[in-house]
Amino acid sequence: MGRLTYLAVLAGCLLAALWLEPVFRVDVLRRWRRLLLTVAPVVLVFGLWDVAAVAAGHWSFDPAQTTGVLLPGGLPLEEVLFFVVVPVCAVLGFEAVRTVLRWPVGDERGAAGPGGAPRGGTPGGGGPGGGG
């Protein structure tokens, strides 16, 4: 696989989660604005951590197994895509679990007032968004 190795791993990861969108009708990709607002800060913060870690010599990337496209800070393109793919997969899984179990997660209508403290999760407690 050579230089596409890292990219292929990311593609596999995405494929392993994308089916959740149509099968469980989680509407994660359809709610792309919310997804974008979620992913952008993650890319920024963890990207900075990554740049700092590379600078500190914590880890490095094999140039023979990455595309060679480097982004500002010297990060391979794949590493930044990692911070996009993992959150997207995590949110897809989270929404699928929530759809199946119907447990509240805290974003339901009236779940918490503005600035209100979140309530503890009571499994099976019956969130308000269960009508169907």
Added chain:
Amino acid sequence: MTYTQAALLGVVAAMLVDLAVLRTGLLRRGVFWVTYPIVVAFQLLVNGVLTGRSVVRYHPDAILGVRLAYAPVEDLLFGFALVLVSLSLWVWWGRRGVQPPDHRRKV
């Protein structure tokens, strides 16, 4: 600072984001603890391949040396922080009214 220290710091920071900053309280919710083991299984696979094939190489001085499916245990902490912050942000935006779940329940 070693990767071990940075990863521990990352976990603490992520927990603070969830419990105190965004106040999403996912750590107290069942849905998170059902989701996380599923995500972590894939994470071990991905990190295992990336580390096992030496796509990502770790400096021995930066890690404890304890490995799980080829990947240093620190990756597990890094991954936990990454997933917790991502899900916390997702729920936070939804609670603020950005494309909340209700719109899709129009059957």
